[in-house]
Structures are given as structure tokens and as C-alpha cells.
Amino acid sequence: MTALSALLIAKTATAQTSTPEDDLDRLDRAVSTARPASAQTNPHLPPLNLRAGDTLDLAFSRHSFTIPPPVQNSPKAINRLYLDMRWQTPPAGDFGVHLSDRINLVNTSKQAGSTCDCLRNDLRELYTTWSPGDAIFVDLGWTNFRNGVASAFNPTDVFKDRAVLDFDTADASVLREDRLGPLMARGQYVFDKGSITAAYAPRLSDPDPFGEPNSAVSFRTGRINAGERFILKGNVRLGRDFAPEVLVFKTHGDWRLGVNLTRGLGDKATAYVEAAGGSRRTLAADAIQFGILTGALPAQATTPVGDDGKQVLAQLAAGVNYTTNANVTLSVEYDYNGAGLSPDDWRAWMKLGAAAPGLLVRGQFWYAREYAQQFQEPFLQHNIFVRAGSDNAFIRDLSLSGLAIVSPVDGSAIIQGGLDYSINGGYSFGLVAFSSVGAHDTQYGSLPSKFGIAFSISYYIK
Amino acid sequence: MSRRFDRRSFLAAGGLMILAPATARADDGRKRGQDILGQVDRVRNPGHAFRVKSTLVEYRQGRPQDQVVLDILAKPSPSTRQLRNLARYLAPARDKNKLFLMDGGSMWFYDPASSASVRISPQQRLLGQASNGDVLAANFAQDYDATYIADETIKDADRNLTDTWRLQLIRKAPGATYNKIDCWIQKSTFYMIKGRFFADSGRELKSIYYRDFRAELGGMRPREALIVDQVNTALVTKMTFSDYQATDIPELWLQRDYLPRLRIK
Secondary structure, three states: OOOHHHHHHHHHOOOOOOOHHHHHHHHHHHHHHHOOOHHHHHHOOOEEEEEEEEEEEEEEEOOOOOOOOOOOOOEEEEEEEEEEEEEEEEOOOOOOEEEEEEEEEEEEEEEEEEOOOEEEEEEEEEEEEEEEEEEEEEEEEOOOOOOOOOHHHHHHOOOOOOOOOOOOOOOOOHHHHHHHOOOEEEEEEEEOOOEEEEEEEEEOOOOOOOOOOOOOOOOOOHOOOOEEEEEEEEEEEOOOOOOEEEEEEEEEEEEEEEEEEEEEEEEOEEEEEEEEEEEOOOHHHHHHHHHHHOOOOOOOOOOOOOOOOOEEEEEEEEEEEEEEOOOEEEEEEEEEOOOOOOOHHHHHHHHHHHOOOOHHHHHHHHHHHHHHHOOOOOOOOEEEEEOOOOOOOOOEEEEEEEEEOOOOOOOOOEEEEEEEEEEEEOEEEEEEEEEEEEOOOOHHHHHHHHHEEEEEEEEEEE | HHHHHHHOOOHHHHHHHHHHHHHHHHHHHHHHHHHHHHHHHHHHHOOOOOEEEEEEEEEEOOOOOOOOEEEEEEEEEOOOOEEEEEEEEOOOOOOOOOOOEEEEOEEEEEEEEEEEEEEEEOOOOOOOOEEEEOOOOOHHHHEEEEEEEEEEEEEEEOEEEOOOOOEEEOOOOOOOOOEEEEEEOOOOOOEEEEEEEEEOOOOEEEEEEEEEEEOOOOOOEEEEEEEEEOOOOOOEEEEEEEEEOOOOOOOOHHHHHHHHHHOOO
């Protein structure tokens, strides 16, 4: 927050009152003497977006733990050279095809373990759309169908399970841009005041274990179509700024109810609430079951803390976005995961793990954490997400962002800062650095990675 | 008691007599301001759905930076007459096909990369120093309460002395971008030639000069808006409006859930 304060002070320090004559002088200097920029742009955009780039991630491990992870690698380096493409058929007729794909050449340092050094294709979307009327759409194929209005945690995002391949940022909004869509059928009816959508993704395979080989050509059904999912949702505008979205969905064999709601608060702020609930197992119990199913954990494994059975559990994300006059957007979100570990469960697991070196309980602990990341659910019940970002900060096309995911229970946090600089909307350079801070027995102070940094360069092919 | 009551009544009556002309003047000012603003809106916007290309170039220390080009579709609401807008990025390359929708009550931003629509505030700037509300078409008379302030002679963007009416606009509709606008209307034409825009805090955010009025869609419309940033004084932004077209915009296009489906020719 200190850096944010400095940013705000620096940005507002340039402000001063100017007279009309000053304004006209500035106009004369700026516009009248400058050569007009070319505005040659075809409104009929080509249907292909291409981007080439490279990302280098470096992670540095923590060395002392209350419960040591099974494998320690320090430092770790992963380089990804990629070609990213998005394409859709030009607007004509009732049928359309959408493609979103990324071809990666992945190179991993040998200390990093099992990740492949290979060509990897990430098929994010490939689906056809049939529109028998102006307002009816039927999609079939690999579709990235995202739900939820929250920024950090989306309890209603039924298709987020194992959809992200590379966790190279703590910013969920960035992770969402590069995730895999499962094979599904989706129908949507849009009307003047709202819409109704239904989608079904079948179970096509047994689940792959974590760390499965990433072969060059794979639909990854064991990752993204390893469980049956169904969703029915609708929203309708009931007032000027009141259009709640209600969802019924089935995932992990359980039915859940959800709601999404946003509201404007003046001209600078918006507020949102996203919530879901239903009968289910806890996150830890789900993780242990998944480990048994995939053969990663022995069949007799049970949850060391909490309850293995199903119970009615709720999840909630509520937050506010606020934009300052200097165009700094601040977001604060409270996340509650009723299926996550309670503070008492966390302390109990830590105590068990510390007292039982070499036993199953340690492996289960790290397996459950991996599960929480892969299925994008907070491991503990309470989290606070804070983000500040500014586009065109100090100079044009320089974007700065900072975020923190804080455990209100133990004060530990993941802190991340990033910058992105674009030249003429073509080349883009990025830098992201994160650190996990806190005592060894805290939620984020116990993470294997203590510090990480990622460099990226990309070029948008015009 | 009776005497005290009489004195109160007398004072109240006297006060009313003093205040009455001022109140009447204020009412006249509001009526005149609203009448002028209605005429201004008729110049700024056609009364039907239309499409326009907007090119934004930001000048920093007099040097043009990269540009943003938007394809803007605007349609009046049948119930409120407020203009609802749909804007699509044509350039730069990294932003192309991103969309934002402003339907009066709310503003949504859609990024094809994440296949997600995100609620944003009117003040959030996606376009450099220009607010989303600066770029999108708006019916000021629907969004603001206007009061006539005075006759003033000011210099327009080309430094020509111009006789104007000065109006003060105060936000009426919750989705309006600014809390307050001071604007100057050229008497002979009803062109809005200058505006000063203020935040909720009362701080001036920017001045905008409008110029190069030409015949488009059955009326005279500005082809350029020059934004002088009052927060960062090194910045000036030029918005150029071109390719005006009358067009049909289906109501469905102005639905946030329709944004992923939009295929504009």
C-alpha cells in the first residue's frame, strides 16, 4: 500500500488549476503544431488475432517449513515461447466457428522436476455456433464458459476446475485469459431484459493425476472433461441498475445454487456479490477422494482434519471497485470459502504434520494444497483480496498493478507487483514479481515458493 | 404568544417577499438552461440510432502518442431517451474486438481473451485520459439538470471571440459520467464549444473544446473534441469523429449477455 500511496501522490502532484488562456496555449502547442496521426482503420476487422511471445518464470523456494513439501526445487526456471491465436469466422449466415489456441515451446530447468521440455498445444476453444434466430444460440465444442462477477474467487464458475495450465501470476483476472475450455454443449436465449443459458459438459474420461505429461497434441479430457457438469442460469433486469443472475449447477456430483449481483455506486465505484452453496464435501475431503481416485493417495486415506461427509456449505465473494480521478482502480474483495479449512483445522493439520515426519498426513497436506490451486478454491475459509492498478501510469501505455491476497486469520500474504508497457499497441513488455510472506506455519508463509519473477515480451501481429 | 406569532409571521412574509424574486429567477434560469440544453443535444446527436468512428490521439508535451480507434453505435432508449452506447475497439492491435457497453444504468467491458464481461464504473478510463463517457454519445438533457448562468464572450478553440450562454449542468441520472459540467453554448448556432468537467469532490478534471462542426446525419455535428487534462497538465487528447451513419441497432445488441455474440459487419 506504500507503493500505491506513492503512486497516488505522484500522480496528483502534477495537478494545478489552469486558466482558459493556458488551456488554449496547451492546445496550440499540442495539437495545432503536431502532425495529425493517421486514422486509417478498417471497421471490418480481420477475423484473426495473432500474438507471438515469450515468458520466463523464475521461482525461488523457501527452505524451512513446518511441514516440508515432498520435493524441493530451487531455483526453478520455465521458459515458454508461444504463438497465440484467436479466430472466428467473419459475420455471415447462421453458422460460425471460434478458435482460441496457443502453441508453446516449453523449456524447463532440470531442477523443476516433471514438467516436459516439449511442444505443447493449449486448445482453449474450438466450437461451432448455430444461430437459428437472432436471439437463440447453440454452441458445440471446447468452450471457455466463465461465470461470476467477482475478481479473485468465483464460487459460481463451474468450469474453472483444472482449466489453468500455468500459474505464473496470482492475479485471477489474468489467469482467466489463458485457460482451457471443456467440451460442452451450450444453448442461450437472449431477450431485451436478460438471458437464459444452459450448458452441459459430459464426463469423458477418468481424471488424470496431477503432473500428467503434457503431450503436444491432446484434448486433455482427463483434465477438463473428467467430471460431469451442468449449469442453468438466467438474469433479468428488474430495475434501472438491478439485474440479478441466478444459477443452478451440478458439479462433483452435487447440485448447487448461486447468485451474481452488481451495483453502481456513483460514477466511480461498483459493488458486487457472488455466492453459491449446496450439499458437498469440504475441499480437503474432495482432495483426498481425488487422490484416491487417481492413485496418488492410498485407498485407506482419510481427511486428517474436519469431516469426510457431505454437508451444506456456502461460498461468497463480495467486493468494491473504485476508480480515482487519477485513473487508479482499487479493488477490495472478501472471499469466504465454507468448504475451506477453518483456522482450527489449519492449526490441527500443522500440528499433526509437524509431529509426524514421513507419514501420510504430510503428503496429504501438500496434495490438498495442490488440489486447491488446480480447482481454484481458497485453501482456507477467509481471504482478503486487494488490488490497485493504473493504465497509462506516468507515461502512456505503461500499466502498473499491485495486489495482495491476505489471510485475515494469520496475517500472511501473497504480494505481487507488475508492470506492462506497450509500444504502439504492438510490442508489449511485462514484469511480474511476487513474494509469499508470513511465519512458517501460516497460510501463505508456508508456501514452497518464497519469491518469483516473470518476464514477458509479446508482439501483436497486425 | 400571539404577539410573538405575529412577529414571526411578519418576518416570514418579509422573507418570502425577498426570496420570491430570487426563486423565480432561479426557476427561470433552470427553464432557460434546460431549453438551451435540449437544443444543444439536437445538434450533438441525431434523434435516431447512429454509428460513428472515433479516433483518439493523445499528445504528450506536444508529441502524438499511439492512437485508439473505436467503432461506436448509439441508440436512444425508447423510455428515457438516454443514449445507450456500444463501442468496439478497432485499434490498437492488442485491444481490437474488445467491447464496452453503456446502457445508462451500467457500463460493461467485454474482453474476448477472457470471454468475460466485467462491470466497470463510468469514471474508469480505458482510453487514456478520455473518460468512457467523453467518447460515448450522451443526451445531456436526460443526464443533467441545466441552469442558465450568464451571457459570456469567450475564445473558442481557434481563439475566435464567440458570444455564448454559460450553463451549469448538475448530474441527474445516476449513470452520468460527471457530477458537474460548466459549458458554453454558441448563441448563433447552439453549438457546445467548451465544457469544464468536475468530479464528485468538486475538482476540475478536464476542459473540452469542440470544433469543426459539419453537416452530418441531418444536422451540424462536431468533428473534433480537444481534451485538456487538468489532472495531468502535460496531456491533451484529440478525438476525431468520422464516418457518421444512420443505422439500425437491434435492442439485443445492447444486452450485456449479447456482447460475446456480437458480430458487427
